[in-house]
Amino acid sequence: MKNGDDTSSSFSLYLDLKDKDLSRYLSIRIVQKFITKLKNDGAPSFRNFKKDHPYDNNLALKKSRRAIDRILQVIEDRRLYGFVPKESEYEDLIEAISQDQSKSSESEVIDLIEATLSKARNREDGYFYFTDRSFYKVIKGFVFRGHARGAFWCYNRMIREADVLFSLSQKPGISASLKAELENASIKTRPSYFTTSIISNFLQDKNTLGPMFKIWANYVLLGERIPTSVQRSIISIFIKRNKINEAIWISRVGRFLGLTSQNELREAEA
DSSP: OOOOOOOOHHOOOOOHHTTTOGGGGSOOHHHHHHHHHHHHHHSSSTOOOOOOOOOOOHHHHHHHHHHHHHHHHHHHHHOOOOOOOOHHHHHHHHHHHHHHHTTTHHHHHHHHHHHHHHHTTOOTTHHHOOOHHHHHHHHHHHTTOHHHHHHHHHHHHHHHHHHHHHHTTTTTTTOOHHHHHHHHHHHHOOOHHHHHHHHHEEEEHOOOOHHHHHHHHHHTTTTOOEHHHHHHHHHHHHTTTHHHHHHHHHHHHHHHHOOOOOOHHHHHHO
8 A cells, every 4th residue: 555545444344243242253463464554545645736736734634534534543552452563563553643633733743752661661560672774764754744853853863762761771780681672772772873863864855954964973873884875975065065075084084984785785784
C-alpha cells in the first residue's frame, strides 16, 4: 500500500472483527502490518497534483488525524486482550503524528518519546527502548513535512539518551545482565549512518547551517570518522553561502579524521 491509499474498508473489516470478538485471534505480525498500513494512509501524498488540482492541506490534515485515531483504536483494542504494545506499534504511531501538519503534532511527538524513554530508564512495566530504527521513522516523518526543528530535536535526543543509558550502565552495584542491557540499548539508540544521512541531506536541502554544523562538530570533537553524507552536506552549504575558505577547511578536517561510507558500514556488519 502506497502513501495516501485509503484503508477505510480494511479498518471497517477490523471493526467488524472487533465487534464479533474475533480481533483477539489476529497475530502480532498481522496487527503490526495493519498499523503500518494505517500510518501510510495518513501520510501526505504529493503524487499527480496539477495546477487545476492543487495539494489540499485541509484534506491531508484530516487524513493524518484519522490515521492517528485509528492506530490508537487498534492499540487500545489489543490492550484489552492483554497485548502489550512495543516499539513496532509505537514507532508507527509516532511517525504518523510526526507527519501530521497540525501545530500540536511536534509537542505530541516530544511528549510520547519522552514518556517512552523515561519508562525504559525506570524499567516500568511494559517498557521498551526507543532505538535508532524508531527515531529514523520519526525523523523521516518530520522531513516529509519539511519540519527541520522537529527532525533535529529527534537527532539530538538520540545522542543524549544514548549517553544517559551508557552512564547508567556504568553505575556500581548493578547486575551484569542489566549492565549488558543498558550498554546494548545505548548502542542501538545512537544515530546510524542512515539516520544521519537522512537529516544531513534534509538540512542541506534547507540550506540550514547551524544544526548541520553541530552534527559535523559532534564527530570532530569525538575524534570519529565523519560520515560521507555529513561531510558533503556541510561543504555544500558553505559553498552555497559563498564561504569557500570555510568549505576548504572543513574538507581538510575530513581528510585528517577520515570519512566513513555506507558501503564500509555494510562490510563491517557483514
